Amino acid sequence: MVRAYLGHERLDTAAQTQALNALYDQMWLYYNLFQPVMRLAEKIVIREKGQISRVRRRFDTAQTPFDRLCAAGGIQNERHEELTHFREMINPRQLKREIYDSLHRIFMLPNAAPGVTEDVYLTLCAAPVP
Numbered sequence: 855m856v857r858a859y860l861g862h863e864r865l866d867t868a869a870q871t872q873a874l875n876a877l878y879d880q881m882w883l884y885y886n887l888f889q890p891v892m893r894l895a896e897k898i899v900i901r902e903k904g905q906i907s908r909v910r911r912r913f914d915t916a917q918t919p920f921d922r923l924c925a926a927g928g929i930q931n932e933r934h935e936e937l938t939h940f941r942e943m944i945n946p947r948q949l950k951r952e953i954y955d956s957l958h959r960i961f962m963l964p965n966a967a968p969g970v971t972e973d974v975y976l977t978l979c980a981a982p983v984p
Contacts, residue, residue, distance in 0.1 A: 855885065859957055866966045871974050873963060877956040884953060887937070888946040890916035 856878075865874060892913040900908045920937060923929050929937075966972055 855881070860960070863961075864965065865960070866974070867963065867972055868974050870960060870963050870965075873956065873960045877953065877960065880949060880953050880956060883944060884946065884949050886919045887941045887944070888918060888949070890918050890921075892916045893922075 859881075860874075865871065892915070894911060895914045896912040898910045898912075900910055917925070920941070924934055
């Protein structure tokens with residue numbers, strides 16, 4: 855999913871990495887709580903003599919990953935209530951706008967200068983956690 859948004863651009867500075875980490879925090883909210891997904895329920899290969907084989911796919915109803923998790927009973931009640939309340943507090947349109955704004959900021963950040971290396975891991979470890 856990240857490559858769909860960022861392409862195959864190289865992000866090689868600490869500022870780019872921090873901006874990307876902030877983007878991840880927004881994207882997990884949007885895609886796990888608001889973006890419905892259809893899952894493949896059945897796949898049948900139809901072979902008829904003298905004809906090209908066809909594949910018939912049947913999908914289930916679209917649900918968000920959070921809704922699927924709740925339906926499967928794989929989440930504790932207190933965590934379920936917390937995430938449900940959290941989802942009700944978020945405006946999905948505004949969150950999507952913030953994701954695109956974050957992408958724009960990432961693309962506006964300068965890449966590393968040729969010949970200048972930066973240890974992103976050590977830089978991020980030394981950075982204070984918000």
